[in-house]
Amino acid sequence: MTDAINTPAPDTGPTSDAAAKRNVVILVLAQAILGAQMPMLFTIGGLAGQSLASNICFATLPITMIVLSSMLSATPVAAVMQRFGRRVGFMMGTAFGAAGAVVGAYALSIASFPLFLVGSFLTGTYMSAHGFYRFAAADTASDAFRPKAISYVMAGGLAAAIIGPQLVKLTSDTFVVPFLGAYVAIIAINLLGSLLFLFLDIPTPPKPSADAPKGRTRWQLITTPVIAVAVICGMVSYALMNLVMTSTPLAVVGCGFEQDNAADIVTAHVLAMYIPSFFTGHLIARFGTQKIIAAGLVILAGAGLVALQGVELENFFIALVLLGIGWNFGFIGATSLLAASHTVEERGRMQGLNDLLVFGGVTLASLASGGLMNCSGGEAAVGWAAVNIAMAPFLMLAGGALIWLMFQPKEEMA
Numbered sequence: 001m002t003d004a005i006n007t008p009a010p011d012t013g014p015t016s017d018a019a020a021k022r023n024v025v026i027l028v029l030a031q032a033i034l035g036a037q038m039p040m041l042f043t044i045g046g047l048a049g050q051s052l053a054s055n056i057c058f059a060t061l062p063i064t065m066i067v068l069s070s071m072l073s074a075t076p077v078a079a080v081m082q083r084f085g086r087r088v089g090f091m092m093g094t095a096f097g098a099a100g101a102v103v104g105a106y107a108l109s110i111a112s113f114p115l116f117l118v119g120s121f122l123t124g125t126y127m128s129a130h131g132f133y134r135f136a137a138a139d140t141a142s143d144a145f146r147p148k149a150i151s152y153v154m155a156g157g158l159a160a161a162i163i164g165p166q167l168v169k170l171t172s173d174t175f176v177v178p179f180l181g182a183y184v185a186i187i188a189i190n191l192l193g194s195l196l197f198l199f200l201d202i203p204t205p206p207k208p209s210a211d212a213p214k215g216r217t218r219w220q221l222i223t224t225p226v227i228a229v230a231v232i233c234g235m236v237s238y239a240l241m242n243l244v245m246t247s248t249p250l251a252v253v254g255c256g257f258e259q260d261n262a263a264d265i266v267t268a269h270v271l272a273m274y275i276p277s278f279f280t281g282h283l284i285a286r287f288g289t290q291k292i293i294a295a296g297l298v299i300l301a302g303a304g305l306v307a308l309q310g311v312e313l314e315n316f317f318i319a320l321v322l323l324g325i326g327w328n329f330g331f332i333g334a335t336s337l338l339a340a341s342h343t344v345e346e347r348g349r350m351q352g353l354n355d356l357l358v359f360g361g362v363t364l365a366s367l368a369s370g371g372l373m374n375c376s377g378g379e380a381a382v383g384w385a386a387v388n389i390a391m392a393p394f395l396m397l398a399g400g401a402l403i404w405l406m407f408q409p410k411e412e413m414a
Contacts, residue, residue, distance in 0.1 A: 031156025069124020093129025254380025272324025
């Protein structure tokens with residue numbers, strides 16, 4: 001069984017994607033099982049941080065540390081996968097995920113906020129590796145199957161959306177220390193889920209010769225119009241989703257509802273993130289990538305508008321469902337646009353750069369989320385409104401970039 005980043009298989013017919021489809025099954029299972037820890041962490045991270053931090057403005061700092069680490073580790077993780085293969089990179093991610101949960105559990109047991117931040121930082125390397133599942137799905141796929149492969153792997157998050165928050169309900173109060181049981185469950189998820197990658201079968205390409213094409217530099221890549229817009233739209237879609245989702249448990253509990261209500265809303269949100277993945281690839285094939293990205297940005301704007309109408313449970317549910325759908329269209333569309341815009345030689349370089357920038361935006365969003373939510377006024381409703389108003393300028397940036405791309409000459413977009 002061999003393994004590494006490889007050239008997409010030639011599109012020679014219905015059987016040309018057999019290997020890609022087998023890999024997609026493994027990656028869907030990984031997304032479902034290992035991915036369950038992400039909604040768990042985003043549900044309890046802010047609440048645990050709020051219980052440990054001396055200043056509530058830093059409540060979401062643990063989540064910020066996760067995405068900061070994900071940003072910083074994106075390029076090294078991509079380099080490991082480029083040199084040693086996807087399997088090695090993914091198993092390294094689960095090792096860091098388990099280590100982060102061990103440190104986080106110990107930090108909770110001794111009520112240490114700084115140590116809790118260290119555990120969160122370690123977890124970020126798992127989050128970075130997790131982000132490459134979608135690219136691995138495209139490695140052996142034909143041009144026709146690539147958007148569907150990416151979409152199917154993202155759809156694996158549907159199971160994660162159910163498993164993660166329900167595990168929070170089952171495990172958070174298992175021990176005397178709140179949330180400790182959830183971190184023990186995350187350790188088990190990483191240890192068991194890592195076994196899936198033993199079955200991943202992505203052929204290893206031959207080492208390039210000295211005179212082989214090197215591809216474009218990072219600067220040349222990022223200044224290519226289609227790549228620049230794909231990165232901007234991916235950044236905005238993911239960062240705004242994170243901005244709002246990070247604050248949601250704090251807002252729900254702060255507005256007088258129960259922790260279980262917050263878990264149910266996060267469940268609805270993550271379901272909305274991944275259910276559309278069953279048909280997003282087909283929509284991209286039918287209507288084109290740019291139109292689907294545009295639809296995603298419009299839906300994200302709709303989420304903000306609903307959230308600003310009130311702080312009843314139905315407002316939270318509807319806003320978070322729209323937020324999930326908008327993220328799905330915007331992020332999968334941007335990923336598909338990017339995956340079709342660079343060569344094999346450029347793949348590790350471009351994918352690492354993309355996730356560095358995307359998670360850089362997510363880092364800033366999660367850091368801003370806690371400050372906007374807890375330090376914008378005396379009431380949770382005021383902070384929640386500030387979080388949703390903050391979406392507007394970034395949606396205008398991404399929308400403007402997409403409109404600009406539509407007017408670019410085709411020869412300059414390539």
